[in-house]
Amino acid sequence: MRELPVASTSVSITLPRSLYERAKEAGIDVEDLLIVELVERLHLDSTDAALAHLELAKKYVVEAKEHIRRGDAVQASEKMYKVVEECIKALAKLHQAPELKEAGRRGGWATWLLGAAATRLPRELNDPKVEIAWGIAYDTHVWGFHEAKYDVEVVKARIKYAEELLDIVEEKLKAGGKV
Numbered sequence: 108m109r110e111l112p113v114a115s116t117s118v119s120i121t122l123p124r125s126l127y128e129r130a131k132e133a134g135i136d137v138e139d140l141l142i143v144e145l146v147e148r149l150h151l152d153s154t155d156a157a158l159a160h161l162e163l164a165k166k167y168v169v170e171a172k173e174h175i176r177r178g179d180a181v182q183a184s185e186k187m188y189k190v191v192e193e194c195i196k197a198l199a200k201l202h203q204a205p206e207l208k209e210a211g212r213r214g215g216w217a218t219w220l221l222g223a224a225a226t227r228l229p230r231e232l233n234d235p236k237v238e239i240a241w242g243i244a245y246d247t248h249v250w251g252f253h254e255a256k257y258d259v260e261v262v263k264a265r266i267k268y269a270e271e272l273l274d275i276v277e278e279k280l281k282a283g284g285k286v
Contacts, residue, residue: 117166136215138163139196143211153200154283160197161280164190164273171266180259184251187262190269191244192221194276195237199224201279202231218245232275240272 122137130137146156171186196216199207206224210216225241243265251257 117162134215134217139215153203154280157197157200157276157280160193160200161273161276164193164197164269164276167193168266168270168273171262171269175259175263175266178259180257180262181252181255183259183262183266184247184257187266187269188244188248188252191240191272192216194269194272195221195225195228195241197276198228198232198237198279201276201283202228204228204231232279234275236268236271236275240268243268 127137130140142156142159145151146159167186167189171183171190174180174183174186198204199210204224204227206216206220206227210220213220222241222245225238229235229237247257247262247265251262
């Protein structure tokens with residue numbers, strides 16, 4: 108069995124800020140784009156792509172907890188949402204969800220596609236936690252990050268849903284012999 112790299116082994120790359128900001132303005136998720144491109148060029152399978160998303164999710168949960176510890180509810184909200192987003196992408200890849208094909212056709216994941224996948228996947232997994240985590244993360248993203256209305260205690264109480272989803276993804280990968 109292959110060991111999953113822990114978040115501390117993540118690698119940073121240098122990208123000109125102007126290019127990164129233009130990509131963000133265009134709605135391009137640079138990390139997801141790199142994962143998709145590298146998986147394709149390296150001829151990796153969907154479980155390897157799911158592992159990459161899981162690794163990012165683990166990194167984001169560590170960052171969310173650090174922002175909670177510092178009292179930064181806005182950034183903790185964003186990182187919590189990113190945990191759930193990466194988990195849904197991983198599950199979509201593992202289950203070849205139809206939304207995955209649409210995300211590929213569109214050149215990336217839109218929020219509505221993530222929501223649709225989060226609604227479809229619980230039926231396949233027979234586990235409502237996926238949809239519950241998505242709903243809580245999306246609400247926290249809107250009201251904690253974009254609107255900055257939630258305090259750190261709200262985010263702290265909600266992080267457990269992101270962690271439960273992370274555990275589900277890890278268990279799916281373990282069952283497939285990838286972790």
